[in-house]
Amino acid sequence: MQILSAEQIREWDAYTIAHEPVASVDLMERAAEACAEWIEKKGWLHFDYSVYCGKGNNGGDGLAIARMLSQRGCKITVHILEFGHKGTDDFQVNLERLHECNVPIVFIQDNGFHPTPKGNIIIDALFGSGLNRPLEGIVADLVDFMNNSGNKIVSIDIPSGLFTDKSSKGNTVVKAAHTLSFQVYKTAFVMAENGQYTGQIEILDIGLHKDYLEQHKGAFFQMTDETFIRSIYKKRTSFSHKGNFGHALLMAGSYGKMGAAVMAAKACLRSGVGLLTVHLPKCGVDIMQTSTHEAMVSIDKDEHCIISIPDDISKYNVIGVGPGIGLENETKSLLPAILQLKKPLVIDADALNIIAENKALLQQLPAQTILTPHPKEFDRLFGESPNDFVRMEKAQHAASKHNCVIVLKGHNTFMAAPGAKGFFNNTGNPGMATGGSGDVLTGIITGLLAQKYSALNAAILGVYLHGLSADMALQFNSFETLLPSDIIKYLYRGFKSIITEKKE
Numbered sequence: 001m002q003i004l005s006a007e008q009i010r011e012w013d014a015y016t017i018a019h020e021p022v023a024s025v026d027l028m029e030r031a032a033e034a035c036a037e038w039i040e041k042k043g044w045l046h047f048d049y050s051v052y053c054g055k056g057n058n059g060g061d062g063l064a065i066a067r068m069l070s071q072r073g074c075k076i077t078v079h080i081l082e083f084g085h086k087g088t089d090d091f092q093v094n095l096e097r098l099h100e101c102n103v104p105i106v107f108i109q110d111n112g113f114h115p116t117p118k119g120n121i122i123i124d125a126l127f128g129s130g131l132n133r134p135l136e137g138i139v140a141d142l143v144d145f146m147n148n149s150g151n152k153i154v155s156i157d158i159p160s161g162l163f164t165d166k167s168s169k170g171n172t173v174v175k176a177a178h179t180l181s182f183q184v185y186k187t188a189f190v191m192a193e194n195g196q197y198t199g200q201i202e203i204l205d206i207g208l209h210k211d212y213l214e215q216h217k218g219a220f221f222q223m224t225d226e227t228f229i230r231s232i233y234k235k236r237t238s239f240s241h242k243g244n245f246g247h248a249l250l251m252a253g254s255y256g257k258m259g260a261a262v263m264a265a266k267a268c269l270r271s272g273v274g275l276l277t278v279h280l281p282k283c284g285v286d287i288m289q290t291s292t293h294e295a296m297v298s299i300d301k302d303e304h305c306i307i308s309i310p311d312d313i314s315k316y317n318v319i320g321v322g323p324g325i326g327l328e329n330e331t332k333s334l335l336p337a338i339l340q341l342k343k344p345l346v347i348d349a350d351a352l353n354i355i356a357e358n359k360a361l362l363q364q365l366p367a368q369t370i371l372t373p374h375p376k377e378f379d380r381l382f383g384e385s386p387n388d389f390v391r392m393e394k395a396q397h398a399a400s401k402h403n404c405v406i407v408l409k410g411h412n413t414f415m416a417a418p419g420a421k422g423f424f425n426n427t428g429n430p431g432m433a434t435g436g437s438g439d440v441l442t443g444i445i446t447g448l449l450a451q452k453y454s455a456l457n458a459a460i461l462g463v464y465l466h467g468l469s470a471d472m473a474l475q476f477n478s479f480e481t482l483l484p485s486d487i488i489k490y491l492y493r494g495f496k497s498i499i500t501e502k503k504e
């Protein structure tokens with residue numbers, strides 16, 4: 001699924017109006033009908049509704065939804081923000097239509113807001129993608145009033161006060177339980193800082209013209225959904241042998257952090273790598289050999305941390321470095337040498353922190369290196385960002401500048417690569433917020449890279465499978481009990497769901 005900006009959505013609406021063709025007010029009718037149907041399917045027709053409308057097209061949606069719910073037998077009160085100016089054409093048409101339904105309308109002109117009866121559902125149709133400045137004055141007071149009412153709020157298209165394409169940090173924004181949005185995701189929905197506002201997001205199909213997306217391919221962020229993932233997954237043939245799937249080298253672990261190496265190794269093996277060697281300090285050998293029988297080990301000369309590169313590096317086709325390596329000076333000194341090997345590379349955790357301390361190393365990354373920072377590691381590498389939008393733009397910029405793939409981890413992990421607009425992931429859950437989940441991801445991506453996925457596809461597929469397997473593990477876990485090892489255990493379910501032919 002694509003993720004569009006407010007401007008792109010406006011263009012797409014206009015394209016549909018011109019090319020379907022369909023009248024703008026009929027498109028609004030479709031949008032409202034989709035919302036009313038969603039409410040009906042939810043079994044919510046026995047509730048009463050307070051519908052809050054601005055006078056733009058978002059408000060127009062609200063009026064049409066009010067009419068449709070009233071026709072379905074719901075008791076409705078409509079509240080319209082009234083500052084004396086006329087509404088948009090489609091708003092005015094819907095106001096006239098609503099008058100015919102005898103729905104009571106309250107005009108809001110000051111702070112004397114009517115209390116919302118307990119149990120009413122609030123429909124928030126104050127502002128949509130046309131928001132052009134933060135809410136203030138009476139409007140901000142109204143939104144505070146709605147948020148504090150204790151009523152469930154359903155926002156239409158986007159919670160009012162939330163900007164589609166830039167940060168709304170510190171602004172007054174509706175806190176919705178559900179957001180009913182049209183056709184595609186909006187950029188605001190994938191930013192962690194907005195998670196508190198959108199609630200559960202439902203994307204409703206309003207039949208916008210498919211040709212628009214075709215004609216502007218490459219201009220949109222992409223949500224890596226199942227269809228997209230299936231298109232990049234490489235099926236194995238019956239005659240495959242281990243030589244087809246690469247020999248990965250993982251450089252991981254230090255005294256007290258050997259678990260990171262074990263988890264990365266197991267995840268790498270469970271992702272289909274042909275052969276795996278783990279380069280470890282001496283203290284980790286027994287741990288690895290007894291816990292992970294399929295992995296070979298290469299033993300560093302140091303007892304506690306890795307300070308050297310294994311012999312005969314030519315046999316490895318990829319390297320994953322970072323999980324649990326620590327920040328000892330000798331390990332730090334090793335990193336430039338690893339970069340100089342010019343192998344396909346995945347860099348995570350302390351290896352990222354070492355680069356952050358010596359940013360000149362960024363210039364030495366082999367082409368198409370994959371970096372997997374969480375936001376703090378990212379900020380150490382590329383400087384602090386005031387909000388998630390700026391951090392994402394920095395990731396795009398850094399990926400182009402250093403010719404690398406950046407996996408900026410989070411709830412909707414963002415992947416940036418040169419020449420691509422960017423990809424957001426939509427699998428995963430808060431059960432993954434336990435130390436070690438990142439090590440598992442490094443193992444998975446390293447395993448896929450060894451199997452000759454391109455760097456970008458290894459990142460996209462790895463992040464998707466990582467989250468999906470964690471989602472599958474929830475069948476027998478709560479968020480609290482889910483462990484990174486469970487992600488590895490359920491990787492087979494993740495893979496199977498991609499491989500299994502979909503029943504239509």
Ligand SMILES: NC(=O)C1=CN([C@@H]2O[C@H](COP(=O)(O)OP(=O)(O)OC[C@H]3O[C@@H](n4cnc5c(N)ncnc54)[C@H](O)[C@@H]3O)[C@@H](O)[C@H]2O)[C@@H](O)CC1
Nearest residue numbers: 013028031056057058127128129130131132133134135157
């Ligand atoms: N044909 C279409 O274009 C469709 C549009 N739809 C709806 O239309 C919405 C966009 O409508 P509009 O472009 O009319 O925009 P909005 O309804 O979001 O509101 C824009 C109006 O609010 C004012 N405004 C913006 N920020 C303000 C602020 N902080 N305080 C006070 N006033 C402010 C603007 O000056 C403008 O008058 C979408 O979100 C969606 O709900 C849907 O009906 C689907 C079809």
Ligand SMILES: Nc1ncnc2c1ncn2[C@@H]1O[C@H](COP(=O)(O)OP(=O)(O)O)[C@@H](O)[C@H]1O
Nearest residue numbers: 374409410411428429430432435436437438439
């Ligand atoms: N709420 C969440 N939703 C989806 N994915 C999550 C969530 N919390 C954590 N994750 C994922 O778990 C991983 C955590 O990685 P990281 O922060 O490096 O942890 P660690 O270094 O402790 O292993 C990332 O891939 C991240 O995307």
Ligand SMILES: [K+]
Nearest residue numbers: 124127158160
């Ligand atoms: K809204």
